[in-house]
Amino acid sequence: MAEPNGADPVWQTDEQRRLHALLMGCAEAFAAGCRAEPDRKYRHSDPVRRPALLYGVGLGEDESRAFLRTMQAGLVEVGPDGRFFVTGARACSPNLHLVGRNGDHVKLHTEVLIHVGAYAELVLDHGWAPERLIFDPFFSGAALDLWGYDGPPGARDPQAGDVVFAAEAKARQDGGDGLTALLRSLQSLAVDPTHLPLHKGHLPKWRELVRLTAHHPIELLLVANGARWWFTVQAADGTVELIPR
Structure with missing residues (x-):
């Protein structure tokens, strides 16, 4: 688990390492955006927001594999700062993020990885057409x-x-x-x-x-x-x- 001090955790699989690299990039871009345009609600923490990424419950092998599979299949688009959109779905919430604020640093929204991976499994493994599914x-x-x-x-x-x-x-x-x-x-x-x-x-x-x-x-x-x-x-x-x- 990565703590706010920025120390890199030791991962067991290639999928965990690849996803960690992606998430660290998202954390850096998200923190930079907060510092550049602080939100009034977070006027004390946004100007000094650090790209240190807190995992909380860690980064599981299953969720890492499932999320990367979703990306490889082109079923999700992830922006540089972690904002994402599930393409092709019948409807999708317009305000979705892999990472968000926590103290003066950044935290992974772990549940989102599970959520996205489950959507992909429905499409790729269970025969659901994306236009029949509403994501979030x-x-x-x-x-x-x-x-x-x-x-x-x-x-x-x-x-x-x-x-x-x-x-x-x-x-x-x-x-x-x-x-x-x-x-x-x-x-x-x-x-x-x-x-x-x-x-x-x-x-x-x-x-x-x-x-x-x-x-x-x-x-x-x-x-x-x-x-x-x-x-x-x-x-x-x-x-x-x-x-x-």
Whole structure:
């Protein structure tokens, strides 16, 4: 793991080393942009922002391999400062970044690597046409990371049609907001909708599953570094049932 002092970590794979080099370049460009045009909200830290990159939970082999594969397939475009866009998708949030502010330095948005890699696997391995997938739904009330539709978009409205697939990405399997905790919360809420989830962010995701399955079942993918968990989710007496696949 790289700490804010700029010390380089030791990676195990070529993919980790290559992605680290890319991310360091993004951190340098991002920090330089902050210093050149400080945001009023960060008027004390932006003028002295350093390109030191904090990884937080590290840089996993799986997420490194999956993200680089996405780039090689031309499914994601990454700018010099880490801003990126998922090309070809039915719709994509316009404000996506690999790195961001942390103190007076820069931090990797680890979950983004998982998110992008999962999108590529849907297209390259599972036969999903990009125009059937919305990456990071940015509409009011949206809580999950990917939506998949039953057909191509309409002429004007990317939300037209039925959502038949959804995915949620977490940086790691463990931890208070990890993939395992999310699954436990969803399973507990399915049994008792009044249950207090393990993390406050889990409740909107469960509510979205209830909404998406109101008229038909959907596929659900929960993904993290080293984990791909598939479910069929269907309505069940005002709540939902998660059936492992």
